[in-house]
Amino acid sequence: MPKEINRFPKHFALRLIDWQKKSGRHDLPWQKSTDPYRVWLSEIMLQQTQVATVLERYPRFLERFPTLKSLALASQDEVLAEWSGMGYYSRARNLHRCAQIVWHEWGGQFPEHVDDLITLPGIGRSTAAAIAVFSFGKKEAILDGNVKRVLSRLSGFEGDLSKSGDTQLLWDAAEQLLPETAQQLRSYTQGLMDFGATLCVPKAKCLSDSQQCPFALECKAKQEKRVLELPRKMKRVKVQDLTLEWYIPVLAQKVYLQKRDESGIWAGMWTFPEQLNKKSNSSLELEPLVHVLTHRRLQILRTVVLGAKLKDDAVGRWFTYEEALEQAIPKPVKDTLKSLMKLAVTL
Ligand code: SF4
Structure with a gap:
């Protein structure tokens, strides 16, 4: 009642x-x-x-x-x-x-x-x-x-x-x-x-x-x-823990992003690939990121992949860092790009 x-x-x-x-x-x-x-x-x-x-x-x-x-x-x-x-x-x-x-x-x-x-x-x-x-x-x-x-x-x-x-x-x-x-x-x-x-x-x-x-x-x-x-709200929304793995291809001061599907987290936005089959010379681990969405707490594992030879296609494209920052990107991608820009001298 x-x-x-x-x-x-x-x-x-x-x-x-x-x-x-x-x-x-x-x-x-x-x-x-x-x-x-x-x-x-x-x-x-x-x-x-x-x-x-x-x-x-x-x-x-x-x-x-x-x-x-x-x-x-x-x-x-x-x-x-x-x-x-x-x-x-x-x-x-x-x-x-x-x-x-x-x-x-x-x-x-x-x-x-x-x-x-x-x-x-x-x-x-x-x-x-x-x-x-x-x-x-x-x-x-x-x-x-x-x-x-x-x-x-x-x-x-x-x-x-x-x-x-x-x-x-x-x-x-x-x-x-x-x-x-x-x-x-x-x-x-x-x-x-x-x-x-x-x-x-x-x-x-x-x-x-x-x-x-x-x-x-x-x-x-x-x-x-x-x-x-007050006010009272008895049913609390459950927060789900989720781990994402990002592979971040970097080559000649450019970075590779993929456009996400039109549904799910960050629908239609640009993020890094979550799978990568291409061979590369070397890789570098960045600190994992924690990002909280309304119903999800994401732990994002980030591997920078150096020298992966990927081609632009229907979902993925190479961007300069400046171009990438102009795209529709969620905050963790933006933060990652900024970290990469700082590291760029050594990559
Ligand atoms: S209406 Fe809000 S601000 Fe005013 S006395 Fe009540 S609780 Fe305090």
């Missing part, structure tokens, strides 16, 4: 809007526009990337792909290369597919309604609601990880957020808390995001002792000293 949800502080929406005006974030570049392309891009980038990184990469991405059309007509390789270093590459693939669908099937215009937005790749219910609010002034509730935490703590919600029934109760509450006008909705939604990102943060103890939380006197989690216990 889903747990009951308790009451929220009185006039929550108006007080949050007031807090946002005084203490929220006002200078983030994506806040300056209601253009759905820009709003959507910022929402996707912010899903799993720190604000400080998005501040650097968002303008760069827009310079490379200034319009929905430019993104839709680009190749997946170009999009992955621009996304390189931000991780969670399924976001980049979905971003590209979404741009293509909006360009070809929606006449280049994002739909306004949540029910249509969530049919697009990479857009979940909360992201759809954020786009609908910020770009189209719709009355929709967001409920991302930050908002779940804020609402759970304020109301002392005991529900288990790995269960859909309990999460639905929070959705219902989020909808009931919405203010009325489009202007209020934008400030309120931004306020919820800012509040969860800067004040009611995940791991630290409640920051309201050092920073003013307007709800400190009514917050159930604070009153009951359960701030770090």
